[in-house]
Every structure is written in C-alpha cells, then in structure tokens.
Amino acid sequence: MTRTWNLLTSLVAVAVFVAGALVGWNLLTAKADTEAGPTCTERNVAAGEALTPNLVQVNVLNVSGRSGLANRVSINLQRYGFLAGTIDNATSEIPVDHVAIFTNDPDDPMVQLVALQFQVPPQIVAPDIPIDDKGVTVVVGPSYTDLNLTPPTEIAASRDVSVCVPLVEL
Template sequence: MSARSGAAGPLVLLGSAVVLVAGLFVGFRLLTASAETIDAGPTCETRVVAAEDDVTSNLISVDVYNASSRAGLANRVSINLQRRGFLAGQIGNSTSKVDADVAVVLTNDRDDPRVRLVAAQFGSKVQFAEPDIEVDGDSVTVIVGDDFEKLGKDVRKTTNDRRFTVCLPTVPAV
C-alpha cells in the first residue's frame, strides 16, 4: 500500500460527513417548511341551458360503471363516449344490484334530455332503472354489462324542453 492511498481515506470520510450534515440540514428545512399553495380558482364554469337550446354531448358528464366480468370495460366505454364529445365522469366497478345485460341508465327522469342523449349512444338495447346506488345529480350514470359490445349510432345533440344548469370544467391558465 502506498503512502498516498492512506491519506485519501480520511479525506473520503470527511467528504462523506460533510454530505451527511448538508443532507440533514436540507431535509430538516424541507420537512419543516410551510406548503406554498396557490388558489386554484373555480374548477368549472356554470352555464345555463335554456329550454329552447339544443342539448349537445359536450354539456353532459357521464359516469360509467362496469357490471361485467371484463376488466376495464367502464374505462373503454368512457373513452368512446369522450370521443363523441361527452365529458368524463366517474368510472369503476358497479356496486348496483340492477341487472345490466347490455347497458342500464340509472335515472329518476327518463325524459331528461341529457339522459335521452346518453341512452341514444347505446341503441335500442339500453334499459332504464331507478338508482339503487348514490348517483351524481350533475352526471348521467350508466352501468354496462356482459352483453355490451359497442356503442350504437353517434348522436351528438337532442332537443330540449327544460331549463337547467351545467358546470363545464375549466382549464386553469398557467
């Protein structure tokens, strides 16, 4: 062993100690620092839809739940509805006891134009049922079952017979 390698040992140890102390100092400051938050502002913009206005797909949020044995079905259906202009809502596995062969729209009002437009995406095999799970009043809730294959005809608007408000998502300017 040379004399030079013996002198390098204490320098490496000293350097490691400096890095350790600096790391402890920075870590303690990060741990005790207050979080700087910014007011994100509103996440949506309220819009009134008049009775004489058409109801279009870009005004409707759709929650899709999977009652089938196929993994990811609710996500795929939600993506396909978004391609038709609908807004993404909640997706997940269904906890409803409603028997969903193809698709079931959970609603208390089958005549709601938003419900009619979403139901039109599933064609004539769509069924309607009273909600037996908690549903978001601002979204239309759909449960898809094992017999679901694909969406029906692409319908993007329908007539409206009532006044209602929607909350359209906003994208914050950065």
C-alpha cells in the same frame, strides 16, 4: 491578487448560502394556500336550445366482469364529444344485461341524449347505489355490444337544463 480573489469568492458563496437558507426557511414555514376554487362553470341551456355532448359528463360503471369495459365505453363516448366522468366497477344489485342509465329523472334531456348513443336502448332505472349528480351515470352489463355508429350530436332540450362544465387547468 489570488488571496483577494479567494476571499471575495468565499464571501459571495456565504452570501448565496445565507440568502438560500432564508428563502428556504420562508417557503418551509409559509402557510399553504389550500383554499379550494371552483371545479366547474355553470352553463344553462334553455328549453328548445341545442344540448350538445360537450356539456354532458358521463360516468361509466361496469357490472359485466369484463375488465376495462367501463374505460373503453368512456373513451368511445369522449370520441363523440361527451365529458369524462367517473370510471369504476358498480356495486349495484340491479340486474343490467346490456346498458342501463341510473337516474332519478328519466325526463332529463342529458339522460335522453346519452341514451341515444347506444345500439341497444338502455334501461332507465332509479339507482340503488350513490351516483354522481354531476352528469349521467351509465352502467354496462355483460351483453353490452357497442355505441351507435352515427348517433345524434345534439337534441333540443325539452326543458331548461343547468350543467356544470369542468374547468380545464392549463
């Protein structure tokens, strides 16, 4: 009985090893699924409808020399409901004292909503550096103070706005 048991155990072990080797080889040689899917969902806000922070991505750049300032500003904007964007140091040559919003469209309702979040009204300037077109780019300078304590949570869109809301992966 012991000899039969040992033989049966060995056969099962060999079968498991062979099956594992085949599955492993198939996984190793399988073609990777690298097809990129969408990163966001387009949402439209019609003129006159409420534009809320949860539809606006904010990229925050730091020119102040104060370490971590862009990150702190981004976190505080997220507390107000805005979507997080890029956080980085800026390489802009445009002098920014308090806050600036880099945009080619100062009448954009998203820009207007973000501008209302700061204690010191931001400069609205055309960028001299590449900016992410999926949101609003804010640049904080050395005299930056803080956000408004009770900023507006929505504005009526002055025109139709198309926003790209990032997909949340579960």
